[in-house]
Amino acid sequence: MSEEPRNARPAAARDRRVGAQIRSDVMQLILDRRLPPGAPLPTEAELMESLGVSRNSVREALKALQALDIVEIRHGYGTYVGQASLTPLVDGLTFRTLAHVTDDHAALTEILQVREVLENGLISRVARGISEAELARLESIVGRMEAAARAGEAFPDLDREFHETLYGTLGNALVPQLLAAFWNVFHRVAKVRGWTRDPAPEVTAGRHRAILTALRERDVEGAQRAMADHFRGIEARSAQATRGVN
Template sequence: MATTHAVTDRAIDAIKQMILVGELGPGHRLPPEKELAERVGVSRNSLREAVKALSVIRVLDVRQGDGTYVTSLAPELLVESLAFMLDLHQGSAEGQILEVRRLLEPVAVEQACARLGDEDFAVLEQLMVDISEHSSVEELVAADLAFHQRITSRCPNAYLSSMLEGLASATARARTWRGLTEDSAVESTLAEHRRILDALRAGRADLARVHTAAHIAAVESWIQRGADAG
């Protein structure tokens, strides 16, 4: 006899298949609960559990009194569940999350290079001007996040840029501690950002990729030194 979990998984797979074959698309309303449960071959309770699970990961949108709809399935919406999981692991997995950023973000920066315009460069320059040795740690981290997100938002791969936004937020705590404990944090961050920005402005996507990897690796090294000291 199938377990409740297995039956719910079957319902999830059935709804997923309906989306994959185009029977359901972004914004489409699911068939009535009774009809869909009979079609899938599960109880209405199991179907409700499947719908609940898919709504949590932002595939379905349950509208009370109206029905259940497929969301827009936009990359930034679907990646929210990843960001949520990363938030739960803050403080225990920053090193591993930074490693993922180091592997992915340089690629996004390289792809974004040709898509950055004068307005983007003006914003990036201003983010650097706004930071000085008198800036608070919170201001430094906010500027660092904005700097990276401005660049990666121009990456043509929407899934990659959305994923990196979640990863960047998940490592903000590590950067805050770096700012609190490393005397040269502001100077180092500005110098690293300057190398990335100059490479992008020069159209050197290959250099921007290298400098981005080095920038993230610097924070990784700081975390490792702290772990070794502890």
């Protein structure tokens, strides 16, 4: 067996440090210049000159930042500021969950618990400040859920729309993005594992109706209890799925 050269590890560690510094410098450039998403970045040659590094180092740093959606490389056109979306988070959490091959339910439960803490922590603010117009939008969604349930149909898109609409009332753009990230992870895993069935659409519709009823009554504690009941139902369904109940 050939031995690794003695200086290989220090060189690799040095390259990682250099790469991290270049990535940090590019991010700082974006911040210092207040470049919005879609704005063009300096060319590779300009970055090489300003940062004092090689073309290959610049390219490797930009590829790493592209994976984080911090920059967007458009081949033949240049490099632009990315959307800084939560897509890398979704990809990482999906892989983390699927990697728990011996216990999918435990991995999914961790994600659901984080989402539950987030939603239960915010539902009280929603209950205190939701408007009649926003309640009407939620009523329309729940009505469509109930119609689908009567027809024996699942309604994952309506479920997602309900939660996005519910917390969209707070005016915090990050909250719907985080909820969408957890939603996407759950349903990506479900698709890979072949969990395609909601065992009780009418129960799911009823839980959303209970949340809406509490919100109409401005009942903060009632809304929190209804949301907790909803999550108990989600956890029960994921447990059934991981045991092979479809």
